[in-house]
Amino acid sequence: MLPLKLKKVMDVTLKLGGDNFVFWGGREGYQSILNSDIKKELDHLAAFFRMAVEYKTKIGAKFQFLIEPKPREPTKHQYDYDAQTVISFLKSYGLDQHFKLNIEPNHTTLAGHDYEHDIIFASKLGFLGSIDSNTGDQALGWDTDQFPMDPKKTALVMKTVIEQGGIAPGGLNFDSKIRRESTDTEDMFIAHIGAMDAFARGLKIAAHIIQGDIIPKLVKERYNSYETGIGQKIEKGEATFEQCEEFILKNGEPTPHSGKQEKFELLYNYYT
Amino acid sequence: MLPLKLKKVMDVTLKLGGDNFVFWGGREGYQSILNSDIKKELDHLAAFFRMAVEYKTKIGAKFQFLIEPKPREPTKHQYDYDAQTVISFLKSYGLDQHFKLNIEPNHTTLAGHDYEHDIIFASKLGFLGSIDSNTGDQALGWDTDQFPMDPKKTALVMKTVIEQGGIAPGGLNFDSKIRRESTDTEDMFIAHIGAMDAFARGLKIAAHIIQGDIIPKLVKERYNSYETGIGQKIEKGEATFEQCEEFILKNGEPTPHSGKQEKFELLYNYYT
Amino acid sequence: MLPLKLKKVMDVTLKLGGDNFVFWGGREGYQSILNSDIKKELDHLAAFFRMAVEYKTKIGAKFQFLIEPKPREPTKHQYDYDAQTVISFLKSYGLDQHFKLNIEPNHTTLAGHDYEHDIIFASKLGFLGSIDSNTGDQALGWDTDQFPMDPKKTALVMKTVIEQGGIAPGGLNFDSKIRRESTDTEDMFIAHIGAMDAFARGLKIAAHIIQGDIIPKLVKERYNSYETGIGQKIEKGEATFEQCEEFILKNGEPTPHSGKQEKFELLYNYYT
């Protein structure tokens, strides 16, 4: 029974001085809506997490609780589908102060988002605690757990980590697997080297982008109408619909800035 | 500018005695992560909704605010991706008391869930306010807005509506479109008749299932270990890990009930 | 080595009087385009099938060779992706006289088509030899091998079988699996009963549709401009562009018939 195992692992983690504690709910979901009482299952899941929080307090542990979102496989539909689903769950059950997220981009793509999506959203919403670096394959619909090898993707991850000022006590871990056909012993080493290099290269790209300040400045400019006047009031939460109306009637429709997506893609190619 | 239009429509809705007010944010999302400041955009979206709530209060309107989730198209990734993403957003910005959801199952399938998923989750989490009945096509990746024609699906929707005690002041609306090749005038009538029949048949199926009490009873049995003893204590939030441990050491691992998915599918076929 | 096993199984099949011989190439594909010589692999696959044809001739076996298409899993991309990919392969290598297809609709949905698609296309192109009835789940991206339970789907399969005058020496087989959570012994029986019932009900629906002649007649009408005049000449392959031009200049643009998809869906609901 899960609570029993969990209690033991929490005891051991405390003893070993562990900094993080990941809940990988890889099978907690429903297979068929016909035989499932969704509300009961969510309630039970919350009860389980509450017991964990209470026990952690009782033993005086300080490690960070983390939930790793995953949309499916082997279940049809997991309760911790993606970052925002978990945040919805945590806030609905008053558990959001006790948990952060351990994001695996492989699961993010399986949920229909891009590799970096949940990393960025979790970070911006204050929930990014750790990263499980595996990549998936967007043409495939199962959990391939491949070694991450695309610097264009790792750079976006590292840029997010830099922007949030690091990720301690969490970190970046690999639990990737080599392919079934990679049958030489050296393949395991090559894979780790390749993936670490991909992240190292990603970190350098991210640093160049931030230091070069061309891309960040262009992004900033896109939103500069929120820095003064009515825009600033909107951003500060001080504006009203009546003030917006007055502004438009006086100034006319504002011209939108071009999104310049192709320019950003071209610039990004320059850095990668 | 959006706030201006919205103010007008709120004034008009108040005058006409409207019961519901749907925010269809069908383009509010990002196209490229490279040129987007996600945090700023979410903040601005929240500021916009706060202004709407304030203005509604000011004019003394009582209509229900609703947000209609949609994952994508034409944007790459919308901020109101699915039911739980919107709930996460609303709770993150303290707006959850002011909004319910208008679920369109067509958008639910586009987000990678089954037709009924968001209807059921929104309902169980207390956010189901209204239903936009369009169906999509699970083999296609865009918003097809087809007339719903599958009683096996409409029955699950109507069962949820019955279980939550009705859906007023919201309702069930069609904004489905006939196919491009359906060029006769009568096709518009046939489509509405067919879709209304599909929901009427769905309602009858749902009523039979609930009254027959075979399926609901089987579901209830699946969770009956939570009705007494340690299970009941867990459900009530009164159990601790230590008590769970004590229970297991004394009683051994509990035997899981069979999910009996095939039996449920067979029984469901009997009703549909 | 595969040829060795295959030789043995062919010998045994001959001895047992087997009618069909299925090649399930469930892993014959590529994982990465970077390390694969696609042309060589297709050539080798064809060489393998040619040896099989030669050996079958040599031992005087009469059983029907069948290939079962499957798009992926565990490989990234299989060479026998779907029905038309296999037909392309067989014709490219001059093997099309020696093979038919064993279609598993579960694989068809995994390839991005609807459940019945490959059954119908294989049949209409003269390649449907046998059916493996498993169903998948259109919301999932892996091979779930579920028991088929939807009469709306099985009816389309049985309609195709009736239209091609039966499927002997092939047949309809289940190699479906019960779900991991279906842990009672009786679940295996229930699943088979439910799936056989779904096909029996599908056969009855198909027979009613064909005998009722409402749907078939409407389909026929949709194409009736090909039964006389220039349409008939086009269908017979006797028309030329000049004749089409002459016809249009004299008669103007023909009015297209309405596709009436919603009427067909409504009528199909009547039968199912």
Place this chain on the structure above:
Amino acid sequence: MLPLKLKKVMDVTLKLGGDNFVFWGGREGYQSILNSDIKKELDHLAAFFRMAVEYKTKIGAKFQFLIEPKPREPTKHQYDYDAQTVISFLKSYGLDQHFKLNIEPNHTTLAGHDYEHDIIFASKLGFLGSIDSNTGDQALGWDTDQFPMDPKKTALVMKTVIEQGGIAPGGLNFDSKIRRESTDTEDMFIAHIGAMDAFARGLKIAAHIIQGDIIPKLVKERYNSYETGIGQKIEKGEATFEQCEEFILKNGEPTPHSGKQEKFELLYNYYT
């Protein structure tokens, strides 16, 4: 009516000295299997192409006929789904001598394959005639027609073009569109420059890979068991199952080479 328009365009193409003639069947497919006679529609499509071939012969035109595969949108399911589906169709109707393929990788990803898949398969099967360079977005399910910006992808395309000795009289064309939010005039120029650069960079990468001969050599080694002995006989089509059996009984099971996918990915990163 289509034949009429087509005749005119063929006349004009002849007059202008056009080298290629692309059939973009972007809407030739079925929306619903219920109202469609698939066989009739394929027959009519073939009749149409036969008239085109006859007319081309009659006017003495030498331009290359090309078909551009596309899986869907706006139809549910097109008849020219992907490269191998079109090859299957062409061979089934005896039209394969008269047509090549114009591959748009954007359509390839929409069909569930990787960007480069149809380019490579069409080339290896002798059907690659021209390339429409647009890219799609693997996280989206519709035809986004974006400017190609990923050198890792364009390199695979250019490598294929080099390997087949060029692509004349076809070529590489852009009919990509800038995003809806790219509202500056300069965005159109930036997008073309970025995409041309991506292909130029792809060509250089491909040339380095081929000249460096590290990756090609490793691929060659993977298949070297087909260069001598029984392997060579299999490849030449001279082996029989009996000879394979004899070989195995004498030599035991051959050890498979490691696929070394991660090494290939790491090396590919070195070049890109």
